[in-house]
Amino acid sequence: MTIAAGQVTPEQRKATRDRVARWSWPVVGLILPVAAGLLWELAVRSGWASGRLVPPPSVIFATFWELAETGELQRHALATCLRVAAGFGIGVVAGTLAGALTGYSAFIQRLLDPTLQALRAIPSIAWVPLFVLWFGIFEGSKITLIAVGVFFPVYLGVMGAIMSVDRKLVEVGRAFRLSDAAMVRRILLPAVLPAYVLALRSGLGLGWMFVVAAELLGASEGLGYLLIDGQQLGKPAQIVAAIVAFAIIGKTTDWIVSAVAAPFLRWEDAFVRL
């Protein structure tokens, strides 16, 4: 049986459908927010709503642009990024060390883990007054708060990852007579890496959350300051612009972590990419 020219085989039809599906799924997700934005824009322009408290997209965009043109946005964003970077760095180093130690040694886990779990149960914002007393009202207390937020997910992630390394693969390392250092480098690190990247990403997410808290509680610059400033001066568009900036920068940094890790994790998604 031959297939006439121009006739579409079921396989081709399925391929086309798959291609359309792959592009249309994200688009489906955009329908609601875009429609809502357009409707609100229309409502404000036609005078049905004042848009004073809820600015329409065009005003938000204009405010964003204005802040960017004067360099204000960059200055505040940079201040926030530096805080997150410092807090994230400290939190990751401390969390990784603590997680590695507790994951590796049952004794250290018994010694350290109960205390850390108890500290974890405290809402981190509750530390702020103490941190301000200890580290002053400027950068010290803010960076400490962020570091505390980042520490716990990284600590838990690393500890759990080390504890769940497949004992059978460790035995392969032993059968090939790996030294302790080689065991860490060739078995433990690669085995732990996927969970570690995940822990870093959730740590980073909490870092962004806590930088907002820290900056809301008193700062003279930073995206959080833009939020407070917008509230006090009654500029909702500036608040939303700062929120948009948070979203963009947060998503970008998360993407950077994933992208840096991706070459080392190719083995993991070999199936997904097929």
Add this chain to the structure above:
Amino acid sequence: MTMLNLERVGKTYPNGVHALDAVTLGVAPGEIVAVIGGSGCGKSTLLRAISGLDTPTQGSVRLDDVTITRPHEQIGIIFQEPRLLPWLTVAGNVGFGIEDRPKQERVGRVAHALDRVGLSEKANVWPRELSGGQAQRVAIARALVPQPQVLLLDEPFSALDAFTRVDLQDHLLNLWNEFKPTLVMVTHDVEEAIALADRILVMRPHPGQIADEIEIDLPRPRDRQSAAFDFAKRRVLTALDRSLDRAVGVEHPEQKAAQGAAMWW
């Protein structure tokens, strides 16, 4: 002349289980020994003691003049599961044991080993993209690349379907032919033991001991359909039955049938 010597090797686990009792055994260079027995007869414990992954609580394992207390470079092991490292490609896994060699030599030996197990085209594939049989072939290649004098196999094909299993047994014999390492393999598959081994050790449980020893001097390659093969099978099954203090059911080709017969009489 034996190269691998076990002297009254015993193992009692910390929980008091007496898994292995006074096993004495000498294996000659290039010999293929199969250890067979029901589950819990200590055959895996025996293999782990030889590998140096576990140390016996009594007696000693010696390779030539060296007492084995931890993994030795001349002893390779193939586990029941492939245990490939998922973050290394197939080639990376095969070369895992010769990382310390110069790169050029490594590449050559890995390529050769992959060629010998028929997986050259899979060199750059991740382990999770392999079938069960392919993965176990990679594991065999990985264990053979360092060319150990002794290769231990712990029920290496038990997780595979019957066709793949026979295929891999033939594969293993081909590889063995290349540099004739000593093989000690644990199995619960009687046919597998007869197809491969020069000598079959039948083990008895509680505590694990060698109950019987059967020489298989059939020429290789062995015809699984031949009368001689069948006869050997009956001898092994009889020995297995005897090791479990069951009545002897020589007429029955399958252990299960023999068990049934024992109950009937």
